[in-house]
Amino acid sequence: MKTVKLAVIPGDGIGHEVVPGALRILERLAEIDGGLKFEFEHFDYGCDYYLQHGDMMAPDGIERLSQSDAVFLGAVGDAGKVPDHISLWGLLIKIRREFQQEINVRPAKVFEGIGSPLANPKDFDLMVVRENSEGEYSSVGGRMFHEEHEIAIQSSVFSKRATSQAMHYAFDLAASRRKMVTSATKSNGIYHAMPFWDDVFKEISEGYADISTTSEHIDALSASFVTRPERYDVVVASNLFGDILTDIGAAIMGSIGIAPSANLNLNGRYPSMFEPVHGSAPDIVGKGLANPVGQIWTAKMLLDHFGYTELGSMLLRAIEDTFREGIMTSDIGGSSSTDEVTSSILDKLQ
Incomplete structure (x- = not known):
């Protein structure tokens, strides 16, 4: 049994809405594989943490995150609470720099069903x-x-x-x-x-x-x-x-809401970090409008990184099948909620 330890940082805004579904999908894929297990350690770092403590993460935050195999990040930033240069340099960019994540990879492709x-x-x-x-x-x-x-x-x-x-x-x-x-x-x-x-x-x-x-x-x-x-x-x-x-x-x-990314450490000394391209979107928090696909496609990149390319391909097919059925959030022309899109992708992972 291969165990992958993930440091999970939902961060700010819609990060708290899209990360949980992506974790459920990773768990489902691990069950399908049979030889893979994920261990999640959750961290409450972000703008609310900053308002309470004066920093975007704990003083030993980097050390604690370094104990993981990878960091799974939701979103960072809420300019209404914390200036962007503080939130980004105090969390996102700090992790990238401290963990020597010197390569960023982002795909873009056509999906059938998305205009x-x-x-x-x-x-x-x-x-x-x-x-x-x-x-x-x-x-x-x-x-x-x-x-x-x-x-x-x-x-x-x-x-x-x-x-x-x-x-x-x-x-x-x-x-x-x-x-x-x-x-x-x-x-x-x-x-x-x-x-x-x-x-x-x-x-x-x-x-x-x-x-x-x-x-x-x-x-x-x-x-x-x-x-x-x-x-x-x-x-x-x-x-x-x-x-x-x-x-x-x-x-x-069609939307920044579906775009994933990987921040890669190539020397093996520190964990890599996987995050969607979108921001925290405070204007739609709590409305069920957040597109979960950016976070879920990011999970696919995480699987590929650890060598589980067949599981990654299975997940991408489930995303594509969901779009073909017209199950999508409003930012890409649909009327489905965050949870409905996530549930559809989960259902297709058999």
Whole structure:
């Protein structure tokens, strides 16, 4: 019997509505497998915790989370209670950085039954590999002076180690898919960092002769995600560019509410973290409107990470079958509740 220990953080807002159903689905799949067991340890970290304790997590929170095999996160943030830069840097980004989760992976694909906002989505199926630890989201910089003289300086940081690591991961992933990798760049406008990115991409690509490559500027690439997403297989991008592209990917699927993601630690020293792309959506809390599929598809990525790809495929088929029957929440054109969508997916896991 294989036991996977999950640190469960529902977090804020609709995280408390979508996480429980995803855990029930993981338990159902473990029963189907027969040789898998999940152990859940729940943590109440989030904005309400901050209001009570002055921090987004306990002082020993990272140490406690490190005892798990993976972190399963719901949502972070409630700007009405805690400023976003405090909530995100105090929990989500803190976990990513402390656990060296240097790769972020987010898929986007067409689902039968969901009306994509694209007139002709052409069955796109792509993966974005995002460097998750540095780049434009470094904290190097500061603000100085006051009033009309105030200035802000933000420096991006690109290391060859982290850049190469993201690109190797993208090429290895493409080898199991359609063998195409696209690099997101902006070397015609960002003078130092992006030519460096291009040089590393060229160097890494020389070790993968069977993988076809393209390099596209982020503005044109963003437009192509809307006009021709079927062209892409695996896209590798810096922290900021990857963030932008994956939100576009979620939008062309039909809703950010169905988009999953994985924050991966590759050196084996710390747990990886799995979370949906959506936020905490405080405006719909308690109304049964939250789309549970982002969290549930995230559970599929967790299963794949631990080598249970058949269970992951079974779960994805159950999601697809649910959509085909028209069982979906209002954000993607349906009228079903959070619990009804979750129950339908559970029922299909036989």
